[in-house]
Amino acid sequence: MTHRNAFLTERGRLALAQCVVDDGWPLRRAAQRFNCSPATAKKWADRYRVRGEPGMADMSSRPHHSPHRLPxxxxxxxxxxxxxxxxxxxxxxxxxxxxxxxxxxxxxxxxxxxxxxLDEATGLPVQRPRPRRYEHDKPSDLIHVDIKKLGRIPDGGGHRKVGRTLGNRRNHQQRPGYAYLHHAVDDHSRVAYSEILSDERKETAAAFWTRANAFFNDLGVTVQRVLTDNGSCYRSKLFAEALGDITHKRTRPYRPQTNGKAERFNRTLGHEWAYAQLYTSEQQRAATYPDWLHHYNHHRPHSGIGGLTPIERLRVHNLPGSYS
Structure with a gap:
């Protein structure tokens, strides 16, 4: 910021204007004295005549009218x-x-x-420390694997549709249980493979990884490492056999942020799919999941990867099999 006593700022402009207006100096002589152009001398002299000493201060450069501003x-x-x-x-x-x-x-x-x-529950502003971010260099370096436990919607709608009192009573009577969403998210590109399954047992987790690995192979991604939490299904010999030669890494206990890409995917699907609209049954919601997952991978821009979609991020590495 310029000091107010610097040459030809507020104090210098006032002296220039007073020489022209009060003392009657010609514009050219005053401009030569204050080392500026005659046009500049005239501008400050005219402003001094209209507004006096306060007119020597800087004014906003914002235009009076912005015709291209959004409606x-x-x-x-x-x-x-x-x-x-x-x-x-x-x-x-x-x-x-x-x-x-x-x-x-x-x-x-x-x-x-x-x-x-913003606080996720209330939506109110709350100051939070900015988390440290990391990203692997290639799509094949690391795949985040996780399970999201999601309450099933009873027939007729849950409490979000029919109200909490009736919804809770209906949930207690029908006991719809839970759906288990198994995810595999690429750390670099954020491409996700996901299925809605009935449980989180070791047989289910191992079979899911076999299909997920085939999905990434079709995209040209040869998985090198897999990161999971310490759930019993991931510590089983059956899951280790499904991984084969792939390196298995586990998160530290009580540190879900280590598996942050999968946790962020859980949050995204909650906001944009699971709770984005009112569903009348679990079947209705589950039927929309493949379309939403395709939209996530192929059409939804991701701010964490420069506004690209996950499939576009794969194309940066010229991987075969990247379709739209």
Whole structure:
């Protein structure tokens, strides 16, 4: 920031204007004295005549009219998507087909807090330390494997549709149980293979990995390492046999952030699929999962990989089998 007593700032401008207006100096002589152009001398003299000494201060350079600014209705839609869906700027920009920088400018203008500063349960701002991020260099380096336990929806809808009182009573009477979503997420590209299965036993986990490994092989990814938590199904000999020569790494106990890519995928599917709309049955929700998973891999931009989709990130490495 320029000091207010520096040459030809507030104090210098005032002296220049007073020489022209109060003392009657010609513009050219005053400009030569203060080492500026006659046009500059005239500008400050005219401003001094109209506004006096306060007119010597810097004024805002913001234009009086911005004809290319988004309509207010469009801005409100951006804020609605951010507030209700808690989407980032890249996700909103892709959804509305506008520039990400425009969305970021609108969010700043309305002083919307960053997503990492929001509490997941309440949506209220809360300051959090920024986590350390890591990423492996190649798609084949590490695959995150995890299981998401998701409550099944009873026929007719759960408490989100029929209310908590009736929904809890219906859940207790029907006992719909849980669905187990098994995931395999590539650390570098975020490509995900996932299935909704009935349990988390070792036989189920081993069979899932066999199918997941075949999926990544079809994309040209030869898996080198697999990272899981310390669940009993992952510590079994059957799962070790399914891995074969692939290196198996486990997270530290009570440190789910070590398996962060899979945990982030769980959060994404919760916001954008599992609880994104009201379902009347578990079958209805499960039927939409393959389409959502395809959208995640092929069409949804991912802010953690520069706004690319996971499949596009694979194409950066010229892997065969990357389809759209």
């Amino acid at each position: 207010q209705r469009r801005e409100r839609r951006i804020i609605k998507l951010r507030f209700l869906n808690r989407w980032g700027a890249a996700r909103i920009a892709a959804h509305l087909n506008i520039a990400r920088s425009t969305v970021e400018a609108v969010l700043r203008r309305y002083r919307m807090p960053l997503l990492r500063h």
